[in-house]
Amino acid sequence: MSVINNKKIKISYFPGCTLKTTAKNLEISAIESAKKLGIEMVELSKWNCCGVVASLTSDDLMKHLAPVRNLIRVQEMQKNKLVDEGENRLLTLCSMCFNTLKLSNKRIHENNEDLISLNNFMYLEEDYEGEVEVIHFFELIKEIGFEKVKEQAKTTLKDLKIAPYYGCMLLRPKEVGLDDAESPNIMENFIESIGGTAIEWEAKSRCCGSYHTVNNKHIVINLAKSIIENARKNGAETIITTCPLCAFNLDSRQKDIIEEFPDFVPMPIFYFSQLMALALGVEEKYFGFDDNYIDPKKILEEKGLLSN
């Protein structure tokens, strides 16, 4: 295993439900890429679904139980020495888990009474002490340094033109966002570090329609189409995301877009981690390309990035 800065990181990792089902390709490619960067992602023991969306009403404390319970698990990981000493961070890949866990953590930081109520409710659990920090994979890469990722890269992406799609949950609300809400650059820096070219575009943080995909899919069809067309207009060959719901809406819903708009030209959608795995020389079986809806290999083969 190559080790960056001679420093290895062993950190608690929260997968969330979708990374174990329809977004396995996000998880495996990220875990294997992380290894190349000296990061060992140790899956949180007994984790539970975070609830996906944060509860936004003042009196609805119940929905914060699930996120906070996961934060207690991080304390246990530390006590059982399953992660680095003093490593109080919880690493996430899914944007929605990141957002929801962080919003609950913020709420109990600001309202000690809520923390006391939740701890009392979970009587037999150990108390949550409020010391866990929720972070996203991008933040860890930034900490290691984008130039280090560049040094580790085995292949460059040969200026593949990539649209960085932030969506909502990485950036908003401001108190939990990992970058500037209106003009972020962390994904652009990431793209440059793996040898791609980040395009500038307007729709990078426009909502994809989110959960309306379940019972109001025409909303998603319209929004996803406008996002993909905006990426193409600005020269993108592909879009990257870190959210399994955005991925479904932008990738899988292209089937529905084509049914409604036969002239629509499909565009491959990648998880950021799939292209990172490619650049870092991870074995191809960990790319998880079979789980992508629009064929992701074609563009890579055209660029000579993948042997066919």
Next chain:
Amino acid sequence: MPKKLKFDYKGSEFLDKIVKLSGEIITLCDQCGTCSAGCPFVEEMDITPSQIMRKVLIGDMEVMDSQTMWICASCFTCTVRCPRKLDVSKVSEALRQVKLRQAVDKMDISDISAEEAKRLPVIGLVSSFRKLTG
């Protein structure tokens, strides 16, 4: 004919409830329209996000019949842009909750076709149930 506004007890009680539930001081809204201008869902809505704010402010309970609160997907675009630092996503959630707490759901799981159910990711199912059922 200018429309007359009536502030009655019920209306001010309603405003009070939504202020408490959302934690937003709705009376601070100056109707600048920034939230509506940036909302990616505005074309799908029957009234705009700023109209929601206005209607709650004047205690107009007819706002509960609007579809806007159900279309608002808590994307937080308006949240980061409001010059008065108000959060319309929280007001929408409060309105949804008032309705859902009557034990009425906004979606029915049996409306999802078998083919769709197989395709849909867990993240979508859980979040829509959380937002649209009580």
